[in-house]
Amino acid sequence: MNAKTADKIATAVFYAIAGSVILILAFLLGYILISGFPKLTWQFLTTPAKAFTAGGGIGIQLFNSFYLLLLAMLISFPIALGAGIYLNEYAKQNWLTTIIRTAIEILSSLPSVVVGLFGFLLFVVHMKMGFSILSGALALTFFNLPLLTRSIEGSLAAIPNLQREAGLALGLSRWETVTHVILPAAVPSILTGVILSAGRVFGEAAALIYTSGQSAPALNFGDWNPFNISSPLNPMRPAETLAVHIWKINSEGIMPDASAVSAGSSAVLVLAVLLFNFLARWLGRRLYHRLTSATN
Amino acid sequence: MDKIKEKLQQTSQATRSERRGRFISFLALILILVVVIAIFWFVAAKGLATFFQNHINVWDFLSGKTWDPSVKGANGRPEVGALPMIVGSFLITLLSALVATPFAIGTAVFMNEIAPRNGAKILQPVTELLVGIPSVVYGFIGLSVVVPFVRHVFGGSGFGILSGTFVLFVMILPTVTSMTADTLKSVPRYYREASLALGATRWQTIHKVVLRAATPGILTAIVFGMARAFGEALAVQMVVGNATLLPHNLVSPSSTLTSVLTEGIGNTVMGSLQNNALWSLALVLLIMSLFFNVIIRIIGRKGELR
Numbered sequence: 253m254n255a256k257t258a259d260k261i262a263t264a265v266f267y268a269i270a271g272s273v274i275l276i277l278a279f280l281l282g283y284i285l286i287s288g289f290p291k292l293t294w295q296f297l298t299t300p301a302k303a304f305t306a307g308g309g310i311g312i313q314l315f316n317s318f319y320l321l322l323l324a325m326l327i328s329f330p331i332a333l334g335a336g337i338y339l340n341e342y343a344k345q346n347w348l349t350t351i352i353r354t355a356i357e358i359l360s361s362l363p364s365v366v367v368g369l370f371g372f373l374l375f376v377v378h379m380k381m382g383f384s385i386l387s388g389a390l391a392l393t394f395f396n397l398p399l400l401t402r403s404i405e406g407s408l409a410a411i412p413n414l415q416r417e418a419g420l421a422l423g424l425s426r427w428e429t430v431t432h433v434i435l436p437a438a439v440p441s442i443l444t445g446v447i448l449s450a451g452r453v454f455g456e457a458a459a460l461i462y463t464s465g466q467s468a469p470a471l472n473f474g475d476w477n478p479f480n481i482s483s484p485l486n487p488m489r490p491a492e493t494l495a496v497h498i499w500k501i502n503s504e505g506i507m508p509d510a511s512a513v514s515a516g517s518s519a520v521l522v523l524a525v526l527l528f529n530f531l532a533r534w535l536g537r538r539l540y541h542r543l544t545s546a547t548n
Numbered sequence: 549m550d551k552i553k554e555k556l557q558q559t560s561q562a563t564r565s566e567r568r569g570r571f572i573s574f575l576a577l578i579l580i581l582v583v584v585i586a587i588f589w590f591v592a593a594k595g596l597a598t599f600f601q602n603h604i605n606v607w608d609f610l611s612g613k614t615w616d617p618s619v620k621g622a623n624g625r626p627e628v629g630a631l632p633m634i635v636g637s638f639l640i641t642l643l644s645a646l647v648a649t650p651f652a653i654g655t656a657v658f659m660n661e662i663a664p665r666n667g668a669k670i671l672q673p674v675t676e677l678l679v680g681i682p683s684v685v686y687g688f689i690g691l692s693v694v695v696p697f698v699r700h701v702f703g704g705s706g707f708g709i710l711s712g713t714f715v716l717f718v719m720i721l722p723t724v725t726s727m728t729a730d731t732l733k734s735v736p737r738y739y740r741e742a743s744l745a746l747g748a749t750r751w752q753t754i755h756k757v758v759l760r761a762a763t764p765g766i767l768t769a770i771v772f773g774m775a776r777a778f779g780e781a782l783a784v785q786m787v788v789g790n791a792t793l794l795p796h797n798l799v800s801p802s803s804t805l806t807s808v809l810t811e812g813i814g815n816t817v818m819g820s821l822q823n824n825a826l827w828s829l830a831l832v833l834l835i836m837s838l839f840f841n842v843i844i845r846i847i848g849r850k851g852e853l854r
Contacts, residue, residue, distance in 0.1 A: 255749045262751035266662050269654030276718060277674055283689060334576025342570055352577055355584040362837055363779025365806050369813060369830055370587045377818060394583055401580065425562040427569035455682025458781040462813055498684045499782045502691055511692055518685045525680045
């Protein structure tokens with residue numbers, strides 16, 4: 253076989269591989285969206301789930317997912333921001349920095365079920381917080397911190413040193429340079445990172461089944477006092493999220509329409525991830541234009 | 549005069565805010581370090597209790613074939629043989645990586661070397677999107693598509709290692725593909741030009757130059773995918789069948805470390821042997837995740853030297 257024939261065969265093989273991967277991926281997306289789409293009615297999205305009869309919705313789970321996402325982001329963003337700033341602006345190349353970088357890498361590669369079990373042990377059992385939104389949000393924080401920190405550090409590192417020199421030349425301190433010059437310039441890419449990590453947090457289930465629990469007690473959406481037990485805002489109530497719901501009804505549920513409900517919920521999850529993706533791209537580009545007066 | 553002197557000598561507003569900011573951001577960083585240490589401390593303390601408090605032999609734990617912590621075995625010791633789960637986890641991880649690797653490399657090469665324009669336009673956004681799809685969704689599709697398919701074609705109940713392999717293959721494929729594509733992108737353009745200038749065909753350039761130069765990166769991508777497959781809990785738990793038996797074949801129900809953990813932790817009493825044994829499984833997971841990390845580091849260092 254001469255080299256030219258081999259080349260042609262190889263090219264055909266690559267086309268076949270890429271084609272089959274495209275087919276698999278298209279089938280995957282198509283299956284989720286097509287099987288779940290008929291389920292996506294306002295009624296399905298807003299009514300509470302029913303355990304034993306068909307026709308239940310995912311209203312409470314959907315709310316729980318967003319509330320948990322919000323809390324987890326509120327806790328993890330400031331920590332990740334501080335850590336990212338220190339790593340990129342202050343940290344020297346020494347043993348401590350190396351250890352911390354290694355630790356972040358290890359944390360990001362830990363199986364999420366281990367992070368969830370740690371959250372279960374520390375918050376639910378030792379601190380006696382029970383299965384609660386707060387326990388779940390803290391577990392999600394641990395899960396989210398390493399990636400968010402690295403993405404913020406990357407965003408800061410992408411700002412050219414000229415900006416820092418300009419800030420220092422104006423007599424600003426290093427901290428003032430960071431807060432007044434570097435951070436505003438890095439906002440678009442930080443925001444993109446935050447939204448992308450939000451998509452990851454939104455779909456996480458393994459870290460939550462033993463921290464925020466697998467039950468969704470009825471909520472009174474007229475009561476916004478966070479200290480009342482039936483209030484949606486109460487952070488100490490157990491809260492099953494959408495992703496946990498899918499796992500729960502498929503592995504031990506006795507719901508008659510479990511597969512239709514999971515199809516609908518999967519479609520919602522995937523659409524949410526899609527939305528987060530597009531939002532990240534769009535907002536990042538838009539903010540960049542707004543903040544840097546770049547033209548199209 | 550003194551007033552001016554005092555004003556000049558005291559720390560300025562800017563210095564104070566500098567110190568405060570630096571301190572706070574350092575605290576945030578230290579917090580992450582503390583979290584990592586705490587995770588290891590807690591899981592190790594719980595996981596080692598099986599061996600120190602309940603006096604289970606480590607070797608019995610790793611090589612025993614029966615997992616039934618609430619029952620005492622022939623030797624009067626509880627049956628906590630974790631071998632079925634360890635074998636299940638490794639088998640699923642290795643098989644899914646084995647299936648995913650050719651597809652991932654092929655797709656990445658296609659995206660970068662053969663049809664860069666279409667690849668960048670269609671394949672790249674789609675793979676990036678699929679990286680973000682929640683694992684329960686993969687589990688659900690596994691349950692409603694893969695399991696019936698396996699039952700139909702290969703017989704058995706459909707639950708087992710094979711279904712788990714299929715689900716994890718699709719799950720790690722986007723990750724490995726996009727990481728491999730990134731490595732291929734970082735191979736300098738002049739490598740390809742030099743090879744083509746010598747009269748090599750595109751295929752010769754790809755497998756003798758580009759893939760060779762990208763080998764460390766591709767290996768990192770594969771190990772990364774394996775680490776993800778090893779630690780994946782829910783998607784696997786939904787399709788693997790959850791029978792704590794050594795797998796006879798690829799379609800018999802079996803279990804992995806993660807699947808036993810997700811099922812068991814809620815049904816056992818804290819501090820009991822049944823519970824401690826589960827934490828030992830978590831410890832094995834933790835150690836394996838460290839092990840994958842070390843491998844990635846070694847590959848990275850070897851790659852640098854070349």
